[in-house]
Amino acid sequence: MNAVKTKSAKKKRLISNIAAHTFLTILATIWVFPIFWIILTSFRKEPGSYVTSFFPKNFTFDNYINLFTNTHILNFPRMFMNTLIIAFFSCIISIFFVLSVAYVMSRLRFKLRKPLMNVAMILGLFPGFMSMIAVYYILKTLGLSEGAMIRVALVLVYSSGSGLGFFVAKGFFDTIPRALDEAAYIDGATKWQVFTKITIPLSKPIIVYTAITAFLAPWLDFIFAKVIVRANSQYYTVALGLWKMLEKEYIDVWYTSFAAGAVCVSIPIAILFVFIQKFYADGMSGAVKG
Amino acid sequence: MKNIFPKLRPCRHSGTISALKYGDNSTRLSAVVMGLKHLLNKQIAKGLLFLGFEVGYLVFMITKGFHLISELVTLGDQVQGEVYNEAKSIYEYTSGDSSLTILLFGIATIGVTVLFIRLWQVNIISAYKIQCKVAKDLHLNTFKEDIQELFDKRLHILLLFAPLTGILIFTILPLIFMISMAFTNYSKIDSKLILFDWVGLKNFIDILNFNSSLGQTFWSVAAWTIVWAVLATALNYILGMLLAIIINRKDTHGKSFWRFWFILSIAIPQFVSLLIMKTMLQPSGAVNTLLLGSGLIDSPLPFLTNPTWARATVIIINLWVGIPFTMIQVTGILQNIPHELYESAKVDGANSFVIFTKITLPYMLFVTTPYLITQFTGNINNFNVIYLLTGGAPTPVGSTAGKTDLLVTWLYKLTIDQQYYNLGAVIGILTFVILSIVSLITYRSSGSYKNEEGFM
Numbered sequence: 001m002n003a004v005k006t007k008s009a010k011k012k013r014l015i016s017n018i019a020a021h022t023f024l025t026i027l028a029t030i031w032v033f034p035i036f037w038i039i040l041t042s043f044r045k046e047p048g049s050y051v052t053s054f055f056p057k058n059f060t061f062d063n064y065i066n067l068f069t070n071t072h073i074l075n076f077p078r079m080f081m082n083t084l085i086i087a088f089f090s091c092i093i094s095i096f097f098v099l100s101v102a103y104v105m106s107r108l109r110f111k112l113r114k115p116l117m118n119v120a121m122i123l124g125l126f127p128g129f130m131s132m133i134a135v136y137y138i139l140k141t142l143g144l145s146e147g148a149m150i151r152v153a154l155v156l157v158y159s160s161g162s163g164l165g166f167f168v169a170k171g172f173f174d175t176i177p178r179a180l181d182e183a184a185y186i187d188g189a190t191k192w193q194v195f196t197k198i199t200i201p202l203s204k205p206i207i208v209y210t211a212i213t214a215f216l217a218p219w220l221d222f223i224f225a226k227v228i229v230r231a232n233s234q235y236y237t238v239a240l241g242l243w244k245m246l247e248k249e250y251i252d253v254w255y256t257s258f259a260a261g262a263v264c265v266s267i268p269i270a271i272l273f274v275f276i277q278k279f280y281a282d283g284m285s286g287a288v289k290g
Numbered sequence: 291m292k293n294i295f296p297k298l299r300p301c302r303h304s305g306t307i308s309a310l311k312y313g314d315n316s317t318r319l320s321a322v323v324m325g326l327k328h329l330l331n332k333q334i335a336k337g338l339l340f341l342g343f344e345v346g347y348l349v350f351m352i353t354k355g356f357h358l359i360s361e362l363v364t365l366g367d368q369v370q371g372e373v374y375n376e377a378k379s380i381y382e383y384t385s386g387d388s389s390l391t392i393l394l395f396g397i398a399t400i401g402v403t404v405l406f407i408r409l410w411q412v413n414i415i416s417a418y419k420i421q422c423k424v425a426k427d428l429h430l431n432t433f434k435e436d437i438q439e440l441f442d443k444r445l446h447i448l449l450l451f452a453p454l455t456g457i458l459i460f461t462i463l464p465l466i467f468m469i470s471m472a473f474t475n476y477s478k479i480d481s482k483l484i485l486f487d488w489v490g491l492k493n494f495i496d497i498l499n500f501n502s503s504l505g506q507t508f509w510s511v512a513a514w515t516i517v518w519a520v521l522a523t524a525l526n527y528i529l530g531m532l533l534a535i536i537i538n539r540k541d542t543h544g545k546s547f548w549r550f551w552f553i554l555s556i557a558i559p560q561f562v563s564l565l566i567m568k569t570m571l572q573p574s575g576a577v578n579t580l581l582l583g584s585g586l587i588d589s590p591l592p593f594l595t596n597p598t599w600a601r602a603t604v605i606i607i608n609l610w611v612g613i614p615f616t617m618i619q620v621t622g623i624l625q626n627i628p629h630e631l632y633e634s635a636k637v638d639g640a641n642s643f644v645i646f647t648k649i650t651l652p653y654m655l656f657v658t659t660p661y662l663i664t665q666f667t668g669n670i671n672n673f674n675v676i677y678l679l680t681g682g683a684p685t686p687v688g689s690t691a692g693k694t695d696l697l698v699t700w701l702y703k704l705t706i707d708q709q710y711y712n713l714g715a716v717i718g719i720l721t722f723v724i725l726s727i728v729s730l731i732t733y734r735s736s737g738s739y740k741n742e743e744g745f746m
């Protein structure tokens with residue numbers, strides 16, 4: 001009796017196991033399919049966006065070479081450098097802004113603390129680019145809408161509002177035991193010293209998280225870039241350039257190079273993203289483990 | 291200085307009014323000559339700073355500011371003119387007013403004024419404090435000590451100064467600017483792009499009116515936006531959770547192997563993956579080629595060209611984008627569900643479906659309501675998926691919005707492509723209203739708000 005029961009239970013388990021694994025395999029295939037396809041396309045010899053067969057007939061490396069050497073219409077290496085410079089500076093500013101605001105909201109007590117946090121929540125409910133046109137005119141008034149200043153304008157666009165995104169870092173700071181701060185105060189430390197000598201050294205996961213998130217923003221955004229850069233193609237960012245390659249006048253020639261560009265951009269971003277996940281998880285599990 | 295107000299009550303008060311009420315002569319005079327009290331009490335640097343700001347503000351207001359604010363009333367009426375210059379025998383242009391510049395500078399001036407009033411209050415309160423300290427014979431901070439205080443007691447001012455300036459100039463100022471545009475006729479219609487006027491609530495009435503064609507477009511776009519946001523959020527949530535549960539089953543082998551494939555799809559930049567999907571789903575794209583080749587269909591499927599298909603497609607593609615996010619978010623929380631709950635349910639003979647709907651889902655809903663609200667907000671404002679996949683298309687002839695357009699993508703088209711700035715601003719405000727109402731209701735009726743004690 002007992003043996004029969006365990007046997008049927010085993011069988012049941014086996015069936016559900018097979019079902020689960022088949023299901024996961026199908027899903028994983030669906031999820032990887034577009035990625036697989038774009039990698040194939042990036043090595044495809046036949047040009048154009050539409051194909052008659054799923055697998056390329058001939059493979060080539062020319063799309064990558066074309067992307068980096070054919071620079072007189074769409075200059076991919078320059079787009080890459082533009083984005084890198086913008087990402088670097090907006091990352092530095094954002095780290096400073098986010099950590100400052102998060103520390104203030106987490107540790108310091110003053111009259112406007114609650115109101116400021118509520119305002120930050122409310123501002124988050126407005127569609128971000130509702131004010132895009134206004135931002136453009138403000139940048140124009142400040143003389144940042146022409147020539148090389150466009151880069152400065154983009155840095156400002158990506159970093160100036162970053163102070164609003166303090167919630168994750170604040171949550172992290174909240175987990176650092178206050179006893180550490182108090183011990184330092186007893187030893188005569190100022191709040192500035194506590195911030196720079198205790199909180200920041202303990203916050204590596206959240207600093208890395210903030211840094212990568214801020215660094216990635218210029219690579220991923222093309223909405224603001226499109227409005228601010230407009231037709232100045234020498235200041236295109238990567239996202240804008242790739243988007244351009246799929247416009248009607250370029251797509252037939254550039255589609256396979258677009259695929260190559262997409263692969264080139266996605267690999268470093270994907271690696272950074274996996275890093276974020278790790279640091280995000282570390283950040284969420286608290287600062288001081290015990 | 292002799293005090294002509296003898297009933298001086300010492301210093302149990304704060305605030306501007308009481309500072310003026312109980313302040314002595316020089317404190318009160320500080321309201322006119324800012325920094326006076328500080329200068330009289332040897333806080334030279336601080337006093338000069340206050341005085342400098344006052345002089346700077348007054349000079350600015352007299353030379354420009356008052357004019358800028360007064361122009362806000364009409365938003366300018368000088369039309370750019372053509373004057374025939376007989377000497378050169380050409381038409382010359384006289385510069386006209388630009389309502390947009392007037393509006394921007396006017397709002398900025400009001401902003402500066404508000405900040406100045408705040409500084410003026412700080413000045414008076416500070417003057418009153420000096421008076422109190424002198425009366426009690428307490429130590430007055432030197433400038434150096436004031437600076438040191440910025441690193442200690444007033445660290446929040448030091449740390450918040452730069453971030454707040456950034457937010458003020460690049461988030462709040464543009465927002466007020468855009469909100470005020472909703473009350474003007476700034477639009478390509480009637481070529482009001484250079485000179486425009488205040489029109490009160492007219493734009494709101496036009497858009498909310500069921501009978502006008504604009505109103506009908508708005509209501510249909512708004513309805514689809516809500517349907518989209520509810521479906522996208524709910525499906526992502528439930529399916530993402532199921533995926534996480536299946537991966538986390540005790541008997542699933544290679545948990546991190548499976549997770550990796552799904553995380554990979556998030557790691558690819560959205561604009562890349564969505565643009566790829568777009569080309570793949572075209573009538574002659576990869577998916578149709580594959581299906582035609584395998585003989586499953588006879589003619590290409592209209593993924594993005596037929597309205598109903600397009601709506602279904604964007605929801606499904608959004609699942610591709612969203613499910614891995616949910617999976618990551620809920621994995622940790624799922625493992626926190628107390629095991630005893632499952633054990634006792636099994637003892638009572640519940641099957642997996644009952645366990646999911648009676649235990650897992652309620653528990654998860656309780657814990658993740660804030661996450662759901664963010665997801666919902668994100669989906670209402672989900673610009674990328676719609677704009678990159680369909681661009682709002684298919685668009686009925688003569689309409690400004692397509693069948694898959696959300697309020698945000700419609701807003702984008704109205705402002706960037708069509709230059710109906712006023713209508714775009716109205717839609718932005720209405721989106722905000724919808725979002726705040728929905729978030730507030732969900733948050734208030736959620737378990738985590740009603741009962742902060744915890745689940746069970």
